[in-house]
Amino acid sequence: MGSDVGTESPGPPEPDSGILRVFGRQLKRFRLRAGLERAEFGARTGYSASTIAAFEQGRRVPPPRFIDVADGILDAGGVLQEMKEEVARAQYPAFFRDAARLEAEAVELWVYGTLAVPGLLQTEEYMQAVFEMWRPLLDEATVQQRVAARLARQQVFERKPPPLASFVVDESVLRRPLGGVAVMRGQLEQLLLVGAYRNVEIQVMPLDREDNAGVDGPFVVLHRDGAEPVAYLEAQGRSTIVTERTEVRGVVSRYGIIRAQALTPRESLAFIEKSLGDL
16 A cells, blocks of 8 residues: 555646535636636635636645635525535545545554554655656646645644544655654654554564564555444555454454564663664
8 A cells, every 4th residue: 555544656637536526616606606707716815826727626725724615605594604624535546545545544553664654653754855856757737736635644642632643654765764864853753743642552563673563565544433343454555444343353463463563662762762862
């Protein structure tokens, strides 16, 4: 899966997304009813006329803040806001949208990352670097859209109560300075910050371990209230949500062994702090 729920393959936006077309038509209808030209409406919302056109034509995903502001300016009575959640899901590649919904509903998250820092832990600068190094190259608008989508996912930690989150990150991830030394320094500082949250545990799987139950690659286990856990696997732009009980049970057992083989959370934060000092 690239490396986890969080490093989803950043394919280009899908302009034929149904919800974007529906939202765009409604946005245009309310704008015309309000008697506003695109340029005037854009000035009042902080966007150019061309961006407003892209929103109305379903070619670009409007951010949640724009939807809230637009609903008020256009006196839409909450019609636009009611579509905000579905519009937000359209930010992601089609193969990731179900996983994004499950992640948002999770009360507990277990993430094993081996290729890059898990998306829920990434800084904005690290995200930017990851998306900009994608090949074929992504255009700037797509990069910014993907960064915004990933930042929005991190709001899961702001829920009340927040989910319990466990991350095991391979040491190689901490040694790979994606984006350069300055970006990696900020990323390691972010890991120390988030790792201090009461509901978050970050562990490091050292390279010198002779036993590693995670050699098959990265994965995520998502636990929802009152529902069976599910596993999420992703690789090269293709994903699998695993729901079959026996298979999920195997992934759950694997994660337990991986956690036991990794450094403890306290040892891991000390390891990350030392890695920061080595940069």
